[in-house]
Amino acid sequence: MIVSLRAVSRVYPARAGQPEVHALGPIDLELAQGEFFAVVGPSGCGKSTLLDVMAGLASPSCGEVHFEGKQVKGVVPPGIGVVFQEDASFPWLTVHDNIAFGLRQTGAAEGEVAAQVAYAVEFMGLKDFARAYPAQLSGGMRQRVCIARTLVLKPRLILLDEPFGALDQQTRLLMGDELLRLWRETGATILLITHALDEATMLADRVGVMSARPGRFLDIIPTGWPRERDSTIVASESFGRLTGRIWTLLRGESIRALGRA
Amino acid sequence: MNASVARIVLVVGAVAALELLCRTGVIPNFTMIPPSAMAQSLWKILASGKFTPDIVTTLTNVGIAIAAAMIVGVAIGTLLQSSPTTRRVLDPLFATYYAVPMYAFYPLLIVIFGLGDLPQVAIGFLLAVMAVILNTLNGLDRVPPVLLKAARVHRLGPLKTALQVRLPCAAPYVFTGFKLAVAYSFIGVIGAEFITSSRGIGYEISFAYNNFDNGVMYAMILFILLLVITVNMSLHAWEKRLLARRRRI
Numbered sequence: 279m280i281v282s283l284r285a286v287s288r289v290y291p292a293r294a295g296q297p298e299v300h301a302l303g304p305i306d307l308e309l310a311q312g313e314f315f316a317v318v319g320p321s322g323c324g325k326s327t328l329l330d331v332m333a334g335l336a337s338p339s340c341g342e343v344h345f346e347g348k349q350v351k352g353v354v355p356p357g358i359g360v361v362f363q364e365d366a367s368f369p370w371l372t373v374h375d376n377i378a379f380g381l382r383q384t385g386a387a388e389g390e391v392a393a394q395v396a397y398a399v400e401f402m403g404l405k406d407f408a409r410a411y412p413a414q415l416s417g418g419m420r421q422r423v424c425i426a427r428t429l430v431l432k433p434r435l436i437l438l439d440e441p442f443g444a445l446d447q448q449t450r451l452l453m454g455d456e457l458l459r460l461w462r463e464t465g466a467t468i469l470l471i472t473h474a475l476d477e478a479t480m481l482a483d484r485v486g487v488m489s490a491r492p493g494r495f496l497d498i499i500p501t502g503w504p505r506e507r508d509s510t511i512v513a514s515e516s517f518g519r520l521t522g523r524i525w526t527l528l529r530g531e532s533i534r535a536l537g538r539a
Numbered sequence: 540m541n542a543s544v545a546r547i548v549l550v551v552g553a554v555a556a557l558e559l560l561c562r563t564g565v566i567p568n569f570t571m572i573p574p575s576a577m578a579q580s581l582w583k584i585l586a587s588g589k590f591t592p593d594i595v596t597t598l599t600n601v602g603i604a605i606a607a608a609m610i611v612g613v614a615i616g617t618l619l620q621s622s623p624t625t626r627r628v629l630d631p632l633f634a635t636y637y638a639v640p641m642y643a644f645y646p647l648l649i650v651i652f653g654l655g656d657l658p659q660v661a662i663g664f665l666l667a668v669m670a671v672i673l674n675t676l677n678g679l680d681r682v683p684p685v686l687l688k689a690a691r692v693h694r695l696g697p698l699k700t701a702l703q704v705r706l707p708c709a710a711p712y713v714f715t716g717f718k719l720a721v722a723y724s725f726i727g728v729i730g731a732e733f734i735t736s737s738r739g740i741g742y743e744i745s746f747a748y749n750n751f752d753n754g755v756m757y758a759m760i761l762f763i764l765l766l767v768i769t770v771n772m773s774l775h776a777w778e779k780r781l782l783a784r785r786r787r788i
Binding site for chain 2 (some may be wrong): 333354355356358359360362364365366368369370371411414424
């Protein structure tokens with residue numbers, strides 16, 4: 279097990295005029311080395327909190343998170359990469375320097391940095407844009423820059439928080455293909471948070487379906503896809519069946535979440 | 540006709556009108572000399588090297604005031620932004636800062652710093668530093684939280700986060716502070732030279748004024764005008780280049 283969560287919950291303490299909010303858990307979860315795990319759930323169910331806790335960006339109020347056998351607490355351990363929903367590219371750096379940012383922090387030699395960045399730029403289809411600034415790129419391209427910036431650090435666990443949320447449907451499907459290719463080639467373990475059921479079904483080995491707040495796993499559904507797969511599986515019969523099953527689980531929770539909002 | 544052509548026409552027209560008014564005697568020569576005479580006088584003064592030490596003194600003092608305001612302003616702005624409590628205490632004081640006539644402190648500054656260049660530098664600095672602090676704060680407040688999260692994912696400490704993420708992100712706002720600091724430093728230093736200094740451009744203008752020496756006075760006024768315009772236009776061009784790469788297209 280590369281990651282394990284034991285009875286993890288997160289409670290936001292009461293603040294001026296605001297009651298205490300139980301955002302997450304308790305959650306138990308184990309991710310196998312090299313698996314692709316997707317999390318879906320109604321809005322506000324604590325999906326992003328789950329990711330923050332797993333990454334070490336937030337501490338669990340109760341329970342423990344372990345990454346490669348070591349407890350995660352308050353600091354993001356080396357070996358974990360995170361891609362956010364919002365554009366996290368640095369607007370003052372070129373695409374090349376953005377991708378090199380993390381590598382340079384590790385003190386890698388400039389020759390090594392250049393080689394790694396060249397590979398990532400090629401892999402993510404950013405070759406013609408290495409000297410461009412993020413402002414000159416589309417939203418999808420900027421998200422690729424962020425993925426490339428994570429990729430060059432060779433993370434063993436990649437956490438993605440609705441990375442394609444701001445993109446149109448077609449771009450999302452294609453980015454999904456690229457993510458699958460990246461997953462196969464790097465052998466990394468991936469946890470993808472998404473609100474798109476089809477995205478979860480198409481990409482993941484297992485889909486964790488979360489309840490309305492406080493978010494817990496209602497069920498974890500194995501998809502049974504072969505490792506070699508791409509977005510064309512959306513046409514298959516079992517794709518529809520799986521997506522339907524997830525929606526059946528989620529429907530009541532989404533109505534609950536909607537009523538509260 | 541585009542804006543820059545219109546601007547040139549406006550400036551050239553105004554100078555020509557002034558020239559005409561002075562030449563025809565509508566504006567008497569003891570009030571103002573024609574712009575062409577100002578330029579000639581300035582050329583002679585610069586060629587003679589008579590005021591070179593004054594110009595060097597003023598530019599040095601302005602330079603020191605600007606540099607100090609930039610460094611201290613960015614440092615204070617960054618520290619304050621990371622300490623909301625201190626900031627809440629100081630914010631109302633900051634808001635009234637520019638209501639204080641800084642020159643009123645000139646006697647005090649002389650008592651503290653003596654009669655040399657330091658009181659002038661101090662006034663330039665005091666006027667300039669707050670513009671840098673306020674603009675730095677404004678810029679840092681606008682750093683998107685996701686970039687700070689990205690910094691944490693890369694395990695950057697507070698200092699590295701400030702230097703490599705917060706400040707670069709806030710750079711356009713900090714730059715606005717720098718531009719104001721340049722303007723305020725000129726105002727502060729040259730204004731202070733009028734009061735009790737015994738050298739510098741401001742002092743020479745004041746001296747010429749007291750001696751009815753319009754040739755020197757207007758030449759030096761023209762010199763300051765050209766200097767400040769040149770400095771500001773270069774800064775503006777530099778800023779445009781820096782911002783171009785960050786603007787969405």
